[in-house]
Amino acid sequence: MRSTFYGLEIAKTGLFVSRNEMDITGHNISNVDTVGYTRQRLSTEAIPAAQYGSFLKPDLSGLSGKGVRTIRVDQVRNPFLDIQYRKESATAAKWSMQEQYFGYVEALFNNELDNMETSTGLSGMFGNLYSSLDKLAQGMTPDSEMRTNVRVSAESLISSLHYTYGRLVEQQQTLDQTVEVTVGYINDYAKEIAALNEQIFSYELSGAKANDLRDQRNLLVDELAEIVDITYNEDGNGYYSIEMDGQYLVRHTQYKTLATDKTLANPAGGTLNNLNEIYWADSKGNPTSKKVEVRDGALYGYLQVRDGSSDDNYGIPHVVNKLNSLAQMIVTEFNAIHEKGWTMPYTDPATGTTTASRTGVKFFDDMGDVTQVTAGNISLSQDIKDSVYNIAASDVEVAQAGEENEQRGNNLIANELCQLLTRKDAAGNDDNFDGVYTEIVTGIATAQNHFNTLASSQTVVATQVDEQRKSVSGVSLDEEMTNVVRFGHAYNAASRVITAIDEELDVLINKMGLVGRA
Structure with a gap:
């Protein structure tokens, strides 16, 4: 036969779960403007039913649910949209950087189109x-x-x-320095992602989800994907592995670094004797003989403007x-x-x-x-x-x-x-x-117009994918306020069940058997 206080335990589980859901909703609302934050939700399941004897059917056992319990706190993400966004954002960054930095080149010549006969040009x-x-x-x-x-x-x-020649060379030097700085950023991202891999693995050994740490890691991967073309995957232990140019940049808690070396002859044939080439680095951070081929992202855009030497690859x-x-x-x-x-x-x-x-x-x-x-x-x-x-x-x-x-x-x-x-x-x-x-x-203006068009159209594509991603992963205040009301009602209902059972127990304990007593 069921325990006298069995119903209290069932209602208590509903009370605790509703309280947890309210806490998670509050966490979502608090982070509505946090960059990279992913909406969270509580996954629950019914507690398997208990068996107890039945007076109606003494040969059988009656079944009764034991309430609800928390499984975990999940992030609401669509991995496919993550992959698509990172691919599109890399391409958008490539064209945007070409638009921006080749725009400085166009600025040297733009007055010529409007004032071809002036004495200043x-x-x-x-x-x-x-x-x-x-x-x-x-x-x-x-x-x-x-x-x-x-x-x-x-x-x-x-x-x-x-x-004009001197300004072009200066811009090429600026881009070369930007390439060197960007390689440093890539190394920083690799180090931080590897460190987060270790923290997430350690945290999730207990079975809990390190959602906020995962948000930090996903944001870093988003930013890294804008800089350079990468592929990535997550294993069963929560580790991210990131590849670049067919090599592991990050694998579990280990990471590689890149280095630059000024060995590339200046394709412009000008005053620069060399430009930075990108290599995989050894354990001491020195460049190896293995070059890194960059195919997309902001870094590719820098390299295209710095090194482009044909009509199909218009650069300085x-x-x-x-x-x-x-x-x-x-x-x-x-x-x-x-x-x-x-x-x-x-x-x-x-x-x-x-x-x-x-x-x-x-x-x-x-x-x-x-x-x-x-x-x-x-x-x-x-x-x-x-x-x-x-x-x-x-x-x-x-x-x-x-x-x-x-x-x-x-x-x-x-x-x-x-x-x-x-x-x-x-x-x-x-x-x-x-x-x-x-x-x-005219050729410069045509090339810049080409970059403008591609940057604008690709940015629209990346933005559209990001909006789709945010519609899944982002926090909607309207939706969260609806959840506040819903979980509040559930909490109140569970409390009302406890109150009702308390009243029943009061009758059972304090009032039963008192009839006829003096």
């Missing part, structure tokens, strides 16, 4: 050089003044190329290579015309030395091999630096003033140089230096 510098050469060809001012204007215009063009080196090609084109074509011309004879006022007209003078320094010329080192030849009279305008020798049958030359070379700056193809399109530069600027 490189296109304006070509215009100034043309204007000064045109005046030289027309003989509008004295020789020295006209030639000085040509040299000043050329120096301004050179300075603009140097400035590709822009620098195009500027270098423009500089080499300027030197080659300008010198080819200028070397055919004849300089002006002149007398040095300081020494009285007279220099006769001569031909074969280079306008720009070709460094002995024009392929060595870059936008960062292009310069005037030493002859032009020494004297503006070495700027050739005539295709015939120029006699000194006062010579018999003096020939003061002509303006054919100056005109030919002007035509070089305004040349057009058969279709009427610019086939000159300014046209090449305009193509560079």
Whole structure:
């Protein structure tokens, strides 16, 4: 036969479970704004029924439930959405970083698209050089003044190329430092995740769930997945194993680290001699010979902008290579015309030395091999630096003033140089230096627009998946307030059962058998 107080025990289990559910609801509400927090819920089960004898059926046993008990406190998560979000967020971070850092490159050139004819941009510098050469060809001012204007215009063009090249190299150096710092972040994440693996395993040995520690670990994995492409899995003991480039980054309580080494030749062929390459590190943190191939995430975006050297992989080196090609084109074509011309004879006022007209003078320094010329080192030849009279305008020798049958030359070379700056193809399109530069600027704008579009669309995809994930794992105040009411009613009902049983027991203990007593 059942115990007299059996019903109290049943109601007590309901009271305790309702109290636990209310505590968990309060914990959820308290962490509604906690980044990375996962909604928790109490898993319960009915306590197996007890058997006791039945007077109605003395041959059989009656069955009665013993109430409810707690199994564990679970996190409400969808592992599939976690995997999908981390994949999409890595791709979104890749395009966002390319958009952000290539945007700095575009900023160097963006004024050109709006103000192609202003004197402040490189296109304006070509215009100034043309204007000064045109005046030289027309003989509008004295020789020295006209030639000085040509040299000043050329120096301004050179300075603009140097400035743009220098800023690009600075941005590449900044990205290289960012790569190094990001590798340090990856190492920190690996260390923290391995430490949390150990804490979670130790905590869950008792059978409880280390939900808040798991939240910390999941948040770290989210952040790591934005930086670099990873795969991961959880074993039966609660350990996370994380792989990167086919190697374990974290396995149980052990983790590996990465290291950087400046061994990568600068693909831009500029002033940087080396760039950081990423390797797996040994136990002392030194790089091994095993390189790390990065395929996605923010780190991949940094590397693409830092190293990209083709139309399909548009990065700083590709822009620098195009500027270098423009500089080499300027030197080659300008010198080819200028070397055919004849300089002006002149007398040095300081020494009285007279220099006769001569031909074969280079306008720009070709460094002995024009392929060595870059936008960062292009310069005037030493002859032009020494004297503006070495700027050739005539295709015939120029006699000194006062010579018999003096020939003061002509303006054919100056005109030919002007035509070089305004040349057009058969279709009427610019086939000159300014046209090449305009193509560079337009290509940069097109690439940046491509990055903007992909970053925006991929961010939308990642956000949508995250919203789906939050709809499962996030805390809804409306839902939690409903639970407060529901669990409150359950608690009150269990309390009412105890009160009812107490009243029954009071009758049984204090009032039964008293009838007829004095």
